[in-house]
Amino acid sequence: MKYVFIIAGVLLIPLTIAAGLIWVERRLLALFQDRYGPNRVGPFGLIQVLADVVKIFFKEDWIPPFADKAVFVMAPGILIATILLTFAVIPFTDNFLVLDSNIGILFFLGNSSLGVYSIVLGGWASNSKYSLLGSIRASAQMLTYEVFMGLSLVGVVMMADSFSLREIVEAQQGGWFFIPQFVAFLVFFIAGIAETHRTPFDIPEAEGELVAGYHSEYSGMKFGMFFVGEYLGVTLISSLIVTLFFGGWLGPAFLPPAFWFFLKTGFFICLFILIRASLPRPRYDQLMELGWKVLLPIVLLNILITGAILIYNSSL
Amino acid sequence: MISILRSIWFTFLHAFHKRETQGYPEKKPYLPPRYRGRIILSRDPDGKERCVACNLCAAACPVDCIALQAANDYNERRYPLFFRINFSRCIFCGFCEEACPTYAIQLIPDFEMGEYDRQNMVYEKENLLISGEGKYHGYNFYKVAGVDMGVKGIGKGENEEPPVDLKDLIH
Numbered sequence: 001m002k003y004v005f006i007i008a009g010v011l012l013i014p015l016t017i018a019a020g021l022i023w024v025e026r027r028l029l030a031l032f033q034d035r036y037g038p039n040r041v042g043p044f045g046l047i048q049v050l051a052d053v054v055k056i057f058f059k060e061d062w063i064p065p066f067a068d069k070a071v072f073v074m075a076p077g078i079l080i081a082t083i084l085l086t087f088a089v090i091p092f093t094d095n096f097l098v099l100d101s102n103i104g105i106l107f108f109l110g111n112s113s114l115g116v117y118s119i120v121l122g123g124w125a126s127n128s129k130y131s132l133l134g135s136i137r138a139s140a141q142m143l144t145y146e147v148f149m150g151l152s153l154v155g156v157v158m159m160a161d162s163f164s165l166r167e168i169v170e171a172q173q174g175g176w177f178f179i180p181q182f183v184a185f186l187v188f189f190i191a192g193i194a195e196t197h198r199t200p201f202d203i204p205e206a207e208g209e210l211v212a213g214y215h216s217e218y219s220g221m222k223f224g225m226f227f228v229g230e231y232l233g234v235t236l237i238s239s240l241i242v243t244l245f246f247g248g249w250l251g252p253a254f255l256p257p258a259f260w261f262f263l264k265t266g267f268f269i270c271l272f273i274l275i276r277a278s279l280p281r282p283r284y285d286q287l288m289e290l291g292w293k294v295l296l297p298i299v300l301l302n303i304l305i306t307g308a309i310l311i312y313n314s315s316l
Numbered sequence: 317m318i319s320i321l322r323s324i325w326f327t328f329l330h331a332f333h334k335r336e337t338q339g340y341p342e343k344k345p346y347l348p349p350r351y352r353g354r355i356i357l358s359r360d361p362d363g364k365e366r367c368v369a370c371n372l373c374a375a376a377c378p379v380d381c382i383a384l385q386a387a388n389d390y391n392e393r394r395y396p397l398f399f400r401i402n403f404s405r406c407i408f409c410g411f412c413e414e415a416c417p418t419y420a421i422q423l424i425p426d427f428e429m430g431e432y433d434r435q436n437m438v439y440e441k442e443n444l445l446i447s448g449e450g451k452y453h454g455y456n457f458y459k460v461a462g463v464d465m466g467v468k469g470i471g472k473g474e475n476e477e478p479p480v481d482l483k484d485l486i487h
Contacts, residue, residue: 032327032331036337036339279323
């Protein structure tokens with residue numbers, strides 16, 4: 001029975017946060033741009049999300065006649081499913097997690113690779129130029145950034161001596177990993193932005209050139225699912241950053257561990273939004289150059305140095 | 317790299333800036349007295365219509381949104397039989413106010429004229445005519461005009477000399 005509650009909680013909490021993020025993002029963007037944002041519906045505009053959802057449900061859910069119907073319908077589901085699955089291995093606290101897997105990090109990396117399918121299939125099934133261009137860009141970008149997203153975690157894994165996210169958090173009792181692994185943290189953060197394709201790495205859905213990229217043919221709640229998927233992705237990456245580099249639920253004892261986890265995650269979600277508010281989108285080739293020529297060597301160097309220090313320490 | 321962090325920091329500082337939003341329906345904005353908004357027809361200090369139905373406003377209107385018809389009252393004084401402004405066409409340029417020789421037609425600082433029905437954007441004379449003098453107080457066209465409409469006799473106004481008898485050569 002306890003597990004049912006935990007599973008329901010782990011399903012519901014990210015979905016609620018993702019829905020709330022629609023409001024949070026609009027309010028925060030407005031704050032950074034000296035505006036108010038949605039403040040009409042309910043107190044502080046909190047009911048805005050509900051109004052948006054009602055509206056999006058009443059929209060015509062149109063499938064273009066030229067689309068590959070089955071794949072077209074399936075694509076947004078894959079995105080949500082892969083991201084929600086990943087939440088299974090995230091330890092909210094030391095006993096509030098669905099699956100204490102000994103391959104937690106690999107499970108996350110595998111799922112985020114599967115998430116690319118959603119975008120590729122969505123763009124492909126739409127059978128339109130811009131969607132296909134968007135999904136081509138998305139797949140190239142996500143494959144590139146996944147390479148060193150995975151590599152940036154190697155240092156953490158070496159220091160914690162485990163792939164299990166719970167054990168990684170527990171290994172941070174003595175000190176959070178973002179200090180020794182600061183470079184890896186930066187690279188993981190950048191890769192995380194690219195992985196959730198948020199501004200400034202939202203090249204797959206660049207409005208200016210590709211209309212909306214891979215989801216330009218989508219309407220109604222299917223379009224909404226892509227958006228919820230994006231916000232889920234932001235939540236996921238933020239909670240992973242917290243778990244891997246900022247000690248997860250660890251924190252001074254005057255507040256419960258779950259609170260610390262959500263506080264830190266919330267901070268990184270706000271950072272995501274701040275970055276969106278301030279940075280313009282790079283050119284596509286610049287994005288690829290940054291990935292392969294700068295971040296990849298840095299990450300490899302980080303692995304070498306971390307390994308060298310660990311071996312030196314253990315030989316003492 | 318530094319410039320990226322710098323721009324993120326300066327964007328963050330904007331969180332503490334004053335917000336530019338004007339909370340319009342709750343907080344009304346200040347409109348200067350010469351703001352060009354809703355058009356009205358004003359009256360003399362004695363409460364008579366200022367409009368003499370000269371049609372200059374209709375002629376000046378670049379979008380042809382003013383329609384009126386002249387008529388004479390029992391005193392042979394001209395007035396508009398009907399005066400109609402189609403506000404769905406009006407561009408609030410204020411040319412009618414400039415053209416008006418009697419200060420009758422005036423633009424006032426009010427812009428809240430939204431309607432659900434386009435027909436309701438057409439204002440008739442009873443919608444336009446106000447009971448006051450609008451922006452120009454104490455002005456009565458017939459006090460400076462050269463015709464006698466029962467306001468003052470010919471040649472009786474301030475700074476006005478009595479009419480010259482053209483057939484008299486003495487002065």
